[in-house]
Amino acid sequence: MVGSKKLSVVAATLLLLLGIMIASPTSPQPAVGVCYGWLGNNMPSHTEVVSLYKSLNINKMRLYSPNQQTLRALRGTNIELLLDAPGPLQTLAENATAASDWVRTNVLAHWPAVRFRYIAVGNNEVIVQKGQAEYVLPAMRNIYGAIVAAGLKDHIKVSTSVQYSVVGVSYPPSAGEFSLPVMKSIAEFLASTGAPLLVNLYPYFTYASDPNVGLAYALFTASEAVMEDPNSGVKYQNLFDAMVDTVSAALEKTGWPTAAGLEANPENARIYNTNLMRHVGRxxxxxxxxxxxxxxxxxxxxxxxxxxxIENNFGLFYPSKQPVYPITFGSSAASRWTIHIVNSSPVECYSSGVDER
Structure with missing residues (x-):
């Protein structure tokens, strides 16, 4: 557990990160992207997927590993990319040449035709795995060093993606505290490089596991504040805000599945994602x-x-590219996306549970 004195340093660092991660409300680009995973035996081709993003004006994508077919399909599209570097972490951490080779093969070979925005080192669960967590920060440093050597540090930010469970204290939001000492060093490194911490949020799983969490609070449909932070006096009308404010950092993956769980159905997925799109700009x-x-x-x-x-049912589309339900993304204040979506999910700059890609 991080001590109270150390916690004050972490809190200050995260506050700095928050300012860096938050998109400008006047930005012409919408603040919402969609993750692309391909763990299925019935998926459309990578080229078709990129065409689908373009047809829907979705201009941000997350890839869980550097699939070369997808990277080639993204060339010249102006879709901003969050690319995972899943490992092997020990190799990337202990061998700077291996990190440079990874960047050369998966980034420099496609830059600037592909608009890389973030590189997330490691997957969401590595940070809590004994024998793996120790390699996350050294691997980040080596990947960052390769990005600096290529002259791209002002264009591509190097971070890591962590699950929400790294927060040991989550109530009230103002008392949020990391449970892992390594998070302090990671936060300090990110602050020094001007990069955001990518946190995977799953309001659905919090709702499904806690009988005290109301469905309206989880779906953004509560008519009034449900919870007041006793320390700050800030009132919360939805679970998403409470989780984001608890981490005080960027948001990565959040959502709602359409099947296989409590209240998991297309209508609740539509309600959640519709309200999420309207809400994040505020x-x-x-x-x-x-x-x-x-x-x-x-x-x-x-x-x-x-x-x-549950996690088989977080998509916005079926593999046939048919939508599960209609949904409108964005608002006139940002950029309006009207698309048919398949299923609700977690916010990936803040992501969702298990991402074994």
Missing amino acids: GTPRNPGKAVETYIFSIFNENQKQPPG
Whole structure:
């Protein structure tokens, strides 16, 4: 557990990160992207997927690994990319040449035709795995060093993607505290490089596991404040804001599945994602008016994602490219996306549970 003295340093660092991560509310680009996973045996081709993004004016994508077919299809599209560097982490951490080779093969070979925005080192669960967490920060440093050597540090930010469980204290939001000491060093490194911390949020799983969390609070449909932070006095009308403010950082993956779980159905997915799109441009109670950059998980339902169950049903489309339900993304204040979506999911700059890609 981070001590109270150390926590004050972390809190200051995260506050700085928050200012860096939040998109300008006047930006012509919408603050919402969609994650692209392909763990299925019935998926459309990578070229078709990129064409689908373009047809829907979705201009931000997250890839869980550097698939070369997708990277080639993205060339010249102006779709901004959040690319994961899943590993092997130990190699990337201990061998700067290996990190440079990774950047050369997966980034420089496609830059500037592909608009890389972030590189997320490691997957969402690595930070809590014994024997793996120790390699995250050294690997980030080596990947960052390769980006600096290529003259791209002002264009591409290097970060890592962590699950929400790294927050040991989550109530009230103002008392948010990391449970892992390594997070302090990671936060300090990100602050020094001007990069955001990418946090995977799953309001759905919080709702499904806690009988005290109301459905309206989870779906953005509560008519009034449901919770007041006793420390700050800030009132919360939805679970998403409370989770984002608890982490005080960028948001990565949030959403709602359409099947295989409590209240998991297309109508609730539509309600959640519709309200999410309308909401993220407004900021949170702690940071009003500052759009939260958000990635919806995921573009497709993936029938081979393991373990089977809820996470097979977070896509916006079926693999046939048919929507699960109609939804409108954005608003006139940002950029309006009217598309048919398949299923609700977590925000990926803040992401969702298991991402074993």
